[in-house]
Amino acid sequence: MKWVKRIMVIIISLGVMYAGLILFLILSGTKDQPTKTPDTVLILGAQVKGASKETAYPSTVLKERLDAAIPYLKEHSEAMAIVCGGQGSDEPDSEANVMAEYLKANGVSEKQLLIEDKSTRTKENIQNAQKKQNLGNTVIVTSDFHMFRSKLLAKRLGISEISGLPSVSKSSATFKTYMREIIALGYGLLFDH
Numbered sequence: 001m002k003w004v005k006r007i008m009v010i011i012i013s014l015g016v017m018y019a020g021l022i023l024f025l026i027l028s029g030t031k032d033q034p035t036k037t038p039d040t041v042l043i044l045g046a047q048v049k050g051a052s053k054e055t056a057y058p059s060t061v062l063k064e065r066l067d068a069a070i071p072y073l074k075e076h077s078e079a080m081a082i083v084c085g086g087q088g089s090d091e092p093d094s095e096a097n098v099m100a101e102y103l104k105a106n107g108v109s110e111k112q113l114l115i116e117d118k119s120t121r122t123k124e125n126i127q128n129a130q131k132k133q134n135l136g137n138t139v140i141v142t143s144d145f146h147m148f149r150s151k152l153l154a155k156r157l158g159i160s161e162i163s164g165l166p167s168v169s170k171s172s173a174t175f176k177t178y179m180r181e182i183i184a185l186g187y188g189l190l191f192d193h
Helices: 002-029 060-075 095-105 122-132 144-156 174-191
Strands: 040-044 080-084 113-116 138-143 162-167
Touching (some): 040 122, 080 095, 080 122, 113 122, 122 144
Parallel strands (some): 040 138, 138 162
16 A cells, blocks of 8 residues: 555645646746837737627626736837637627727727637637737737736747736636636647647
8 A cells, every 4th residue: 555655645746846837837927028119919808798799898807908908008009909809608799899899998099909809719819810910029918827828829829029918817716717727838838839
């Protein structure tokens, strides 16, 4: 039975080391600073809520991302913003449409916005945004816990000039989202090429 205990200790130790390393990578993205010369601001979607298309509104996580982007977009009005996110089966409208409406309602010019409303995951957000225009010097706006993986995927998709504008997660589900991101980043490092 001693060897069973040893194997269990080894497996648990490896799991703790893996989680610690991935958490370190995730936390490194939370301190990112955006460039002062952006060509494109890529705002990644998150869940939309509401009973109908007319009453659709951003979830807490999505609102945090949009609120982080607004002052930056106003300061850099020459940059094009691409709002990314399709419509999930449990959403009343596409994330991108709701994001564009929220930004316009908060003083961002419609001329500054491009809508990418087909994607369902981070890699697709970036790929579909690349089809909209040459991204150039790109700023990704997403949640702090999501920044490292988003930038990693962008670099793998050939975006060399990339910086981040992380929104600070204050929701009650922050612990859960960090745990989920540990798994997602591990998967992304191994399989999302």
